[in-house]
Every structure is written in structure tokens, then in C-alpha cells.
Amino acid sequence: MTTFYYPLNEEQKLILDTVKDFAENDIAPLLPEIDETNAYPWKIYERMGDLGLYHLMLPEELGGGGHGVTTALLIGEEVGKVSPSLGFAVPFSLDAPLNIALCYTKLKDKYFDEALKGKVPIAQAGTDPIGGYNYPEWPVAAVKDGDEWVLNGTRCFATFGAVAKIIVFMGRAEDGNFRYWYMDHTTPGIEVAKVEKKIGWKGQDTTVLNFKDVRVPADQELTFFPDPRDDDRAGIGFGYMGTVAAAVGGMQGVFEKTLEYVKARNTHGEPIGNMSVVGDKMARMATEIEACRCLFHNALRIYDADPMSVPRGLQNMLKAMTTQKFVDIAVQCTDLWGGLGIVEDTGISRYVRDAVNCLAPCRSTDAHYQQIASFLGLGVKYTLSD
Template identity: 30%
Template sequence: MDFELSKEQKMIKNMVKDFAEQEIAPKAVEIDRDARFPEETFKRMGSLGLLGIPFPEEYGGSGGDTLSYALAVEEIGKACGSTGLSYAAAVSLGASPIYYFGTEQQKLDHLLPLASGQALGSFGLTEPNAGSDAGGTKTKAELVDSEYVISGEKCWITNAQYARTVIVTAVTGKDDKGKNIISALIVPTKAEGFKITSPYEKMGVRGSNTSELILDEVRVPEKNLLGDPNKGFKQFLYTLDGGRISIAALAVGIANGAYEKALSYSKERKQFGRTISSFQAIQFKLADMAMQIELARNMVWKAAWLKDQEKPFTKESAFAKLYASEMATRVCNEALQIHGGYGYMREYEVERMLRDTKLMEIGEGTSEIQRLVIARQLGCF
């Protein structure tokens, strides 16, 4: 594979970088402090076409690819982890499943407003007792007179309170072996019986909306079933594979933001009559940080490239997500250490980055789950 970015990819990267520096980064402290979802930022991103980067123009997208999208996630995440997480979830989870598995009419009705930036999407998979064990889904959807009646509860769902639609996973029956058939349904957030609240007080990514969903006999038309009803489980595994690329890109962005702040600070901070960047202990920290960020970025790019080439990418997306997320926590921690006591203070921002990046080791499958995915891909079991 060729890691040279195309002219279009470089253009997207530079455009998003400028936008992130000018409009996202200046709000990052306030968004974190107030736990405020930046609706105005997402409206601007929508008008710039950022919410539709990997989708075709006929569905309101920008006609880009996964790598272009990953570049955008990194730049947005570098400026603000909260905004980066909500952006990644809107595209990878809220919109992508409709593109990959939806009917033509579903794409026109539901993907087009998401990709064109008119609305946000969300993906409701996790339940109180079914997180890593997605097969343990308890939410049920029963087909009654050409409508699915959905009842259940979802937790830790990104963007739901600001979304137009939520793709909800639910048990729709049993297969011939007696196992649950898990399907996906497109549910409008304004549907009767659909209650969305945001009760969580989070450690990090505080400006990204995280919601609890309660579905009390919510009715949606049979046509809102997404994809093959018997392949819902495989469909959302594919969705999560793609989502892991975006979480890895987000981790790279947050880590890079912390690294650049540490590098800049080390050139200004003086101890014992000289800048701390002249001390070998600090130089070695910065060298390791830069190397690990570059390695993670290459893993993200490879996984994205494989996906764009329609080649298998499950293992590589797990590699990227696992390494990038754990790398980002290490890098942000070292950035704080380089700042010393100042790093512990909010005004220097690296403490926020450390809080934000910890979620990257948990969301879209924990580090432990990534290792299981990789082991399975290696043929260990």
C-alpha cells in the first residue's frame, strides 16, 4: 500500500485542521467545564460537508473515503476530544450502517439528512447487562400488524439526545438453534414511548452527549428494519470494526494535541538556568511520544486503506484501536508529567486530554475485547 495522501485527502486534512483550530479548539475548555454539547459546531461541520465525508454525493455526502474521514477525526479530536467523539459516533455509528445495509429508500429517507449535515444520528447497542456481551441483548422487537413494537433499555449512547434517529439493536426472534436473532431498526427519536435522558456525570469527553434510552412499546414501520433481519449481529460487528478505526484516529488526535503542548511547554519552561527541553530525560519522553503517535497513525491509515479497498480489516482495526487508545493514555500522562504541577491545572489543558482519552480504551470494545478479537483473527480459538 502507498501511504502518500492524495491531493483530495490533503485538502480535506488541511481544511479540517484550519476549522478545528479556529472554531473548535477555542471552545474546548468551556465545553468540558460546562459539559455542553456544541450544537453550533455541528451545524457548521454539517454545512462544510464534514458529516458526509465517506458517503456518496447522491446521498448527501462528500464522496470521500474512510482515510479522508479518519484524517478529519484526528484533527477534530486534537482540538477537542468531546467534539471528536460525537463526530465519530455520528458518522461511523449513526450514519454508516444505513449506507452499508439500508435499502435505497432508507438511504434517501434517513442517510441523506445525516450525511448532508441536516441532522445527527446515533447507534443504540449497549445495555446495562449487555456491553461487551452484545449477544446478551434484552431489548425486544415484535412484529405486530406490519409494525415492530420495541421495548427495552439502552445506556451510554452517544448523541442520542440531539439525534434525528437512533439505530437500535433488538431481539426479533429465535434461529433454528434456539439462539436470539438480533436485528437493527431505525427509530425516530420523536417516536411515542421513546424516552431519552442524559443522567451521566462523566470523567472526560464531558461535552459529548451520552444518553440513556428507554423504549416503552415504541412502534416503527416494518420498513424501518435495517438490512437482513437474520444478519443483524454480523452487521453491527462490521459497524464496530469501522467505528474502531475512527476511535483509533480520535486517540491519535488527542495524543498529538497533548504531545504538541508538552513539546511547546518544554521549550519555554526553564529550570536550573535552561529550558527543560535541553534535559535528556525530557528529550527521551518526547521522542517516545512522537514515535508512538506515528506508529498508531500508520496503523489507522492501514486499517482505513484496507476498508476502502474492500479487503478484510477486522484484525487491523482492532490492532489500531487497541494500540492507539493505550498509546494515547500513555502519551497524555507523559505530557502532564512534563508540565509538572502546571499540568495538573485545567488552564494548561493536558489534564483534560488525559481524562478524555481514557474512554478510548473502553468505548467501541474495551482493550480486553480487542485482544479477544485479535486472538480470534489469529486462529487461537
């Protein structure tokens, strides 16, 4: 099933062909090693630099190809077919040079050229253990001292925290507002307190970062999102949609491998795919995958027309539905592989692990449905809009 609901232009078709080739030939062979070591795959990001993918994402006024969020997410979907973990991480990585171009001059001078070569991971330290995603509960983390901010606190689940060259800290300032600050990872007072051992998403570290009296100049503050809740209203963002790209790509990847398998594996003298119960399962999964892709591509199409016209709740629906559906499809496919489903050599169990790992990041399923219920006008509490 390869229908594209999103209207690709010729350049995007070429890019996605290149990415497909890159995913199958450069990424897939490295996956067993990444599973084993969990090490950040520098080679993969540097290869993306060689392919010119970072340049393509930059706006034309910065000398780039003028592609943005939409192309990056389609790339994520393509990569996600082979590795859902990288399907999430790659779109984030593609955004790094633009982020660096927008940030504090000294960091730009130091890192911009290297970022175009895929050598500058950025970590977003935005989850306070107190209150989790519920920002209003967070304690004050930033106090102004002359021309500097002094940051304190712990941030959990920060992706790339152990390898990042630039860290973005999100916190509540003493005036009650939420702000972001960019800083070099070498800034005194930042400590990688823990690298989590987690079920899937290998090759991207998930860390606990401590910030102790970290001093950053006032001009390293970002003011794009003075209130983090605005993030939820701005339509498609890398956060939620990165997990959606990973999930939509991942469900296609595991399905395609399983379709080949049920055609090739014989029992009772014929392929198991000929058994009506198996055929029925495959047909249902194909239908559900098409529905998820259709919703995803439709959201991208609306976003391209006008980012602020994405209907409220659409990205919540996408995140909640596609990630849960990915878990469901990955488990059903694993079952169809019998014993080989859980054997690491086939790579099928990787989809199950990565699917489960798609649930929590960028807010877990219930929080999204709670949000949707509030958009429906129901009197539910504890949404980001409260």
C-alpha cells in the same frame, strides 16, 4: 512529526488543511465552554455544514463528493489533535446524511436536507445492560405485531441520546436474529432515562434510553447487519476506528503542545527539554506516536483497496493499542507540565480525561486482546466469534 503513511490525494490534502484551520480557529476557542456546560456544540456541526463537509462525504450518485469512511476518519484524527472528544464524534456526524439517505422514506424526507447542515445527530442504542457487548445474552426486545415491530428494553451508554433526531435501536427479535430499527426521536415510548456524568468526552451526551412498547413500521427495519457479529468481520467501521482516530489525533495534539512547552520552560538556566531524562521521554513518545499513526494509516490504505481485505484482528489491535498508548502519553505529557498540567487553563488535563474515556467505548481493551488471542488460534472463550 507529520509524516503521512496514507497516500492523500490533492482533494484530501485540501480538505485536511481546511479541517486543521477549522479545528484551531472554530473548535479550540469553544472547548472551555464545552467543558463547563457539557452541552452539545451545535455551532461546530453547523459550521461543518457551512464548510460543505457533509456534502463531501455523500456518494457521487447522491450528489456528493464521493468521500467515505477513510476521509472521515482522517478528519477525525485532525480534529482529535485539538479535541479527542470531537475527534470521535465528528466522523460519526459526517456519516449522518448517508445513513439518513438509506433509511425509511419519511425520515429521509424530514431530515436529509437538515442533516447536510449538521443539524441531525443520530444515536445508536446498541448496548443492552444485560450481557453488555455479548449479544447472545440479550433478552428478546422486538416482537412483530402485524406490520409493526414492538420494541422494549433499556439501552445504556447511547451517545447523543439526549439530542438525537433519529435513533437506531439494536436488539434481538423474537426469531432470535439481531436487527436494527430506525426511528424518529419523537416516537412514543422512548424515554431518556439518564444522562451520565462522565470523566471526559464533553459535548457528547452519554445516555440511558428506555424503550417501552415503541411501535415502528416494519419498513423501518434495517437489514445491513442481520448478525451484529458481522460488524467485527467487515474491516474498518466507524465504531472502533472513531476511537482510534480520536486517540491517534489526541496523542499528537498533547505531544505537540508538550514539545513546545519543554522548549520554552526554563529551569537551571536552560529549557527542561535539554535534560536528558526529558529528551529521552520525548523521543520515546515521538516514536510510539509514529508507530500508532503508521498502523492506523496502513489500515485505512488496506481498507481503501478492499474493505473485506482488512486482516481479521487488525482493528482490534488498533483499538486496544492506540487507546492505551494515548492514556500513557497523555499522562506522561501532563507530568512534564508540572503543576500546569492539571490546571484547566492549559487544556492539558482535557487530553487525560478524553484518553481515559477512549478505553471503554466500542469494547474495552481486554475484550479486544481476547479477540486477537482467538484469531491467533488460542483456545480462549467469550469472544465475539464464539
